[in-house]
Amino acid sequence: MPSGEFRQVSSQDSGCEALAEMLSAYVDGALAETRKHEVEAHVRACTTCATELARLDKLCAELRDLVNVQPASMLWDKVQQAAGAGGHEGRPYRGAQGQNRVLAILAEIVLYLFDGDLARRCRAEGTCRERAGSAHGAIAIVAALLLGLLPTFLGVTTSIAPIAVGLVFLWLASTRLEGRLSHAGLVVTILAGAAAPCAWELTHTMAGHIAAPLALPAALAALASAQAALFPRLRPEVLGRFRVRCAARSSALVLLAGAIARPDLVGPLAAVPPVAGAVGGALASWALARRRRVA
């Protein structure tokens, strides 16, 4: 067939054959006026082609409906954030993907296990009752962390999920550990365990990359203060050191997790919030320890 040409249409069978391709173009409004009139005249006289045209019309309408889908309203926020941040080489911002996500989670688990330092400090400084409690507390941290991570594996992206799991675990654990570690101690340890996945969830957003390294040390410093109330025999300087290390380590934790998840997002500026968090935590610890010594 010559370029752009159709055979002459008639109301006979051969015309139907020639018309088939034109029907599709007719539906798209891609026919010249003369061709359009030919098709309309033929369709009026031919029920087969009229049916075919109706089917095509319906199909095209359904296809139009299919492609006209509104994305989630929060997508604009992501576009805006990514555009505002310079777009990171044109790659869209999203959380960790595939292997990176698993690696980041493993990194979090490993680093968080080091934060069992909390339990070790208690064991070294506390009474027998506290020693037993701290050992179970360490187990509670790990268990809550693993449970808290479960929703991430299952694809539940809300950060409420780890907290909910943590609370369920609290209820279960409190029935087991009652008498060894106070309820408040369990709340602290389990919330600490749940905090890591929450921070992880935060890193799924651009703001989270900045907020999490600051928020987590602050939260852990507060938790350490609560531990101080629970374990009054802890010496202030030990508590201070713990708080500093806790803040620094958790900053590194979040930064590392973020770096593994999205290496393209971590530049020199990304180091500023964790360093600021660690310094802030250190200053707060020093001030608190000093106040306790004075008291």
Added chain:
Amino acid sequence: MTEAQGNTEADDRRDLEACRGGDAAALERLYRRHAGRVYGLALRTLRRSDLAEDVVQETFLKLTKAQQGGPATSAGFRGESKVGTWLCTIALNAARMRLREMRRGALPLESADAVAAPEPKAPSAGLEAALAKLPDETRDLLLLAAEGLSYEEIGAALSLTVDQVRGRLHRARKDLLAQIGAEGGEDA
């Protein structure tokens, strides 16, 4: 093409120009007008909402970059087509790239919530399934036509002549109708 889309080419070009000056509101207006079609195109190609959202982000980031970089950039808008067409072409290329990555296994299977949920309207489900079974090029052709692109624009996006577009589109629709009929979705 929707009524809103029909009357927006002049607005699109004006907003595109405003984007050049860093006007965030102009970018938002462009997004509001075209995100639906870009997302729909990506979603029907990839069948995964998370990847489709990536494509939307990438498309609008490229728009921003093209504006920042000016017409000299390879992805720049040269005014030869409609803004919407240009965005669809970017989205289609980005979606194809992800589709290839997905088939190579470079993109992992995502969680259930990231898989495109079937439309609430039952008739679309059969059509969507049939569409997914078509070869990539055929599906692209149908989706671009459904986006309201002219044959010339589709040809430019897929490196085809207008005659090829017309002929292949006809065959694609025929195949699709046969596919739906074979699956008993003809009533849908």
